[in-house]
Amino acid sequence: MRELYRYDPDKADRLLFSRVTHPDRRGFLKGAGLAAMAALIGGTIPFHRTMPGHFIPVALAGEPVIQGKDGLVVLNDRPLSAETPAHLLDDAITPTERHFVRNNGIPPASIDAAAWTLTIDGLVETPLKFGIDDLKRGFDVVTRALTLECAGNGRAFFDPPATGAQWTYGAVACSEWTGVRLADVLKAAGVKSGVVYTAHEGADTHPSGTASGLPISRGVPIAKAMDPDSLIAFAQNGQPIHPMNGAPLRLVFPGWPGSCSQKWLTRVWLRDRVHDGAKMTGRSYRVPDRPVAPGEQLAEDFVIIEAMPVKSLITHPATGHRAAARELEVRGHAWAGDATVDAVSLSIDFGATWMEAALDEPVNAHAWQNWRTVIEFPGPGYYEIWARATDSEGVSQPHAVAWNPKGYLNNAMHRVYVTVA
Numbered sequence: 001m002r003e004l005y006r007y008d009p010d011k012a013d014r015l016l017f018s019r020v021t022h023p024d025r026r027g028f029l030k031g032a033g034l035a036a037m038a039a040l041i042g043g044t045i046p047f048h049r050t051m052p053g054h055f056i057p058v059a060l061a062g063e064p065v066i067q068g069k070d071g072l073v074v075l076n077d078r079p080l081s082a083e084t085p086a087h088l089l090d091d092a093i094t095p096t097e098r099h100f101v102r103n104n105g106i107p108p109a110s111i112d113a114a115a116w117t118l119t120i121d122g123l124v125e126t127p128l129k130f131g132i133d134d135l136k137r138g139f140d141v142v143t144r145a146l147t148l149e150c151a152g153n154g155r156a157f158f159d160p161p162a163t164g165a166q167w168t169y170g171a172v173a174c175s176e177w178t179g180v181r182l183a184d185v186l187k188a189a190g191v192k193s194g195v196v197y198t199a200h201e202g203a204d205t206h207p208s209g210t211a212s213g214l215p216i217s218r219g220v221p222i223a224k225a226m227d228p229d230s231l232i233a234f235a236q237n238g239q240p241i242h243p244m245n246g247a248p249l250r251l252v253f254p255g256w257p258g259s260c261s262q263k264w265l266t267r268v269w270l271r272d273r274v275h276d277g278a279k280m281t282g283r284s285y286r287v288p289d290r291p292v293a294p295g296e297q298l299a300e301d302f303v304i305i306e307a308m309p310v311k312s313l314i315t316h317p318a319t320g321h322r323a324a325a326r327e328l329e330v331r332g333h334a335w336a337g338d339a340t341v342d343a344v345s346l347s348i349d350f351g352a353t354w355m356e357a358a359l360d361e362p363v364n365a366h367a368w369q370n371w372r373t374v375i376e377f378p379g380p381g382y383y384e385i386w387a388r389a390t391d392s393e394g395v396s397q398p399h400a401v402a403w404n405p406k407g408y409l410n411n412a413m414h415r416v417y418v419t420v421a
Contacts, residue, residue, distance in 0.1 A: 009054035068242050070097040075165045079103040079207045080244065083153075083170030086414070087318035090331070092363075092370050093145055094173040096237050101244045102150045102171060104216035104279065105204035108264055113240065113248035118232070122199065122269030125190025132234050132249060138188070139180035144229055144254075145367035147174045147335045151257035151285055151305050154410025160295050162407025169313060169414060174333070174368040177252045179233035182268070183226040191222070191270060198225045199275040200251060200262035206278075217277030218260050218285070220253055222270070224306075229254055229366045232265065254366035255337040257285055257305050274304075287404045294403040307337030309411040310397055312344055312371075312389035319416035323377070326420060331372035334359070336391035344371040347386045351399070354388070377420045384417045 004012040017037050038044055041057050051057075066072060072082040082101040089098060113132055121127035130138070150171035152164050165171075198219040206213025224230060231252045233241065241247040246263025253260045259279060279285060286302035312334040317323070334341040340362060345354040357373040377383060390396040397413045 005054065005056060013053055066101060066244060068097060069099075069101065069244070072098070072101065073170070075167065079105055081165040081167075081171075083167055084173070085318070086169045086313055086315055086332075086416075088315075089170065089173070089313065089333070090315040092174075093237070094175045096175060096239065096242050096245070099173040099175055099236070099242065099245055100150070100171045102165075102258055103204070103244065103263075104259065105202075105206055106209065107243060108203040108205075111243060111247050111264075113234075116248050116266075118249060118265060119267045120185060120189045120269070121267070122271055123192040123195050124186070124270055125192060128185075128189045130185070135180050135185070135232065135234070139184045141178065141180060142231070143176055143178040143235075144231065145174055145176050145363050146229060146231070146252050146254035147172065147366060147368045148252065148254060148258045148261060149173075149308055149311075149335070151259065151308070151408045152406070154412065155407030157410055157412065158403055158407045160403075162403075162405060164407055171258075172311075172313065172335075172368075174335070176237050177231055177233040178235035178238070179231040179252070181228055182230045182232050182251065183228060185232060186225065186268075186270070194272045195222050195270045196273055197221055197271050197275045199269045199271055199277055200260075200265065201267040201269075201277075202246075202250075202262045203264040203266050214278040216259065216262075216279045217275070218262065218280050219271070219275030219277065220256065220260050221306075224253060224256065227253075229364075232268075255307055255335070257308065259285055280304075283406055285406075285408070287406070287408050291402045292404065298405065305408060307339070308335075309409055310334070310336040310339070310341065310389050310391035310395055311411040312341075312387045312397065312414055314385060314387050314414050314416050317416065317418055319418075321416075321418045323418050323420045326377045326379070327374055328377070328418065328420075329372060329374050330357075330385055331370070332387060332414075333368040333370055334387075334389040335368040336389070336395075338366075339391040339393055340365075341369045341389050342392050342394075343390045344369075345388045345390070346373060346375065347388070348375060348377065348383050350384065351386060357387075380420045382417060382419055384415050387414045 071088045075081040080103045084098050118130045153167045153171035156166040156168050233252045249265045250263045251261045289301050289303045314332040316331045344357040347354050357371040359371045362369050388397045
């Protein structure tokens with residue numbers, strides 16, 4: 001809305017609110033246009049007849065609000081990216097309203113679940129097309145708690161800066177997803193020998209709005225596609241998927257970059273080579289194949305990101321917390337791509353000593369693991385709480401990560417500070 005008003009306010013008035021702006025800049029709202037604006041601001045507008053043309057009510061002109069989301073911080077609006085502050089991710093299962101949003105394109109204008117279709121083709125024995133009800137009737141329906149994280153989570157902390165949405169900690173979530181196994185659907189179509197990679201397509205469009213712009217189309221190795229936790233999902237936390245999380249149909253590849261999990265899914269096709277769709281080539285979702293110096297100019301020595309690294313998050317207390325007592329419960333989550341987390345350790349003395357937290361088993365494979373402990377501070381003052389997870393392969397979170405030009409895979413230890421009275 002703001003972009004449209006910036007570039008063509010007359011068109012914005014006409015399209016959004018059926019408002020015709022006269023030379024004196026007096027606009028007249030009526031009918032559907034008046035109802036639309038009233039719905040957006042949450043109430044009637046008694047003096048709508050004197051509202052100026054080219055006018056955005058202050059209720060809509062402040063921080064962007066995403067309907068059905070709560071507390072998210074909007075980083076970009078075209079395409080939309082919004083993260084969840086760490087202390088709002090305290091739930092064991094992330095509520096839909098707290099699940100981050102990462103769009104690579106512009107969502108489809110119309111989402112009709114009843115008419116939605118998914119095509120399975122490419123190197124298959126029998127190309128197939130399904131409606132959502134066909135998937136529900138034809139395959140086992142499963143519900144799994146699955147961790148999704150943007151590969152750029154933590155990008156804001158790279159120095160020198162990396163381009164892209166400046167995520168801090170909140171581009172991660174673990175909701176319950178309901179759908180059918182991608183493997184079952186691919187088996188029904190018949191996977192031909194020689195298949196190497198999947199390719200995915202969705203109904204979103206390129207942010208430029210031009211016909212020549214190609215929307216994101218990523219893929220995964222066929223082995224990941226056949227993982228029983230790789231889903232074609234049609235529900236999130238027991239309800240239809242939120243529109244900004246890919247309604248009515250999306251892929252979920254837990255533990256891998258969220259960009260693999262195509263939203264507004266319309267097609268999966270199988271290929272005998274690594275997929276070369278938009279955001280699969282160049283440096284997109286790739287990191288250097290060796291450590292590099294910050295700012296180093298690189299050739300095309302990059303590898304595709306697959307499983308995400310081990311990581312942890314402190315969700316309570318929020319950073320800046322003022323503790324009235326010397327004992328404080330600290331809790332959070334930890335996850336590790338395709339592995340599991342074996343331990344979470346905490347330090348309050350800048351890493352000189354560490355204490356173990358109680359760590360839950362994952363509720364199912366590829367779900368994050370919840371942890372907690374009670375810290376007793378030795379006295380009043382300023383403290384930093386550091387969290388460090390170690391995965392089942394013995395790999396621990398570092399103090400700092402190696403720089404890369406796109407700002408991916410920052411799994412440095414999470415730190416918050418508290419003041420003890």
